[in-house]
Amino acid sequence: MPDSIPDNQTVPAEVVVKRPRLLWLDALRGLALIAMATYHFSWDLEFFGYLAPGTSTEGFLRLYARAIASTFLCLAGFSLVLAHYPKLRMEAFLRRFAVILSAALAITAATWWFTPEGMIFFGILHAMALGSLIGLLFLRLPVVVTLIAASAAMVLPSLYRSTTFDTPWLWFAGLSENLPRSNDYVPLFPWIGALLVGVALARVLVDQDWLGRVSRLPDGPAWLRWAGRHSLTVYLLHQPVLIALVFLVSHVVPPPAADPVQSYIGSCEPACAAQGNTTAVCQAFCACTLDRLATQGLLEPLQSGAILPDQDERILALASECTARIQTTP
Secondary structure, eight states: OOOTTTTTTTOOTTOOOOOOOOOOHHHHHHHHHHHHHHHHHHHHHHHSSSSTGGGGHHHHHHHHHHHHHHHHHHHHHHHHHHSSSSSSOOOHHHHHHHHHHHHHHHHHHHHHHOOOOGGGOOHHHHHHHHHHHHHHHTHHHHOHHHHHHHOOOOOOOHOOOGGGGGGGGGGGGGSSSOOOOOOOOHHHHHHHHHHHHHHHHHHHHTTTTTTHHHTTTTOOOHHHHHHHTTTHHHHHHHHHHHHHHHHHOOOOOOOOOOHHHHHHHHHHHHHHTTTTOHHHHHHHHHHHHHHHHHHHHHHHHHTTTTOOTTOOHHHHHHHHHHHHHHOOOO
């Protein structure tokens, strides 16, 4: 409290705490953007055929993507406290919320148009928008309560799932028995946990009056801080730029010819899973249909588009045979 205000007087409601901008926070957000761009670049290379199907969603890259999403959400929770604690600035919050929500809906519309089979219906921006609303409820709660809620959110999907959440209107929760296919799926659970960790961390720094100490942390080069300060703009623009670059390169250095077997499995299994089947069922079904397609010489014309799977009687017949075989196999 400023010295000019006697202890027996209250601070007017209009007084808003103004804190110096943490330059290292901008730099950290900028680093997260660079990490996200490198991950999306691997996705683009896979999409254009330079990497094998499934590369960007398996192994190290899968963990890398989760670490990046966790970092962004944690930073969002941290920034929420800096901007709206101890007093909520409702107009500023609603303005920022509207921008993020609009960007999220624009991404949903764009991916529905260009890649409907992997439409982003609840990605990182959707998670930030909903998470910021929920985060408001924890701004004034004890830090220990926030950390308990964060821990519960993180473990909930591994303890409880239900077919009740299989409806598209509840996919955002992340508690479905059969998870939907999407190029960027960041559901409420467990990801709200990362945002709440950021809320708790910032609350500790503010309540203990440690912001002055951490403000002296290294803040990196100016261009990195600029990227972090304009993170939403950079986020929206980086992927179209990367796709355009890979597209241009593909005309100069075409990707290697795809392995027909891997290409078929890479498209068959996700399509099968999207219909609500288990991983084991999809693996068995795709292996069965692949064997029959190869035996009958139909694999190449199917992948080239010479025959259509939903119109060719031979394709429909072998799919029915494999379905019946799987259903009768113990």
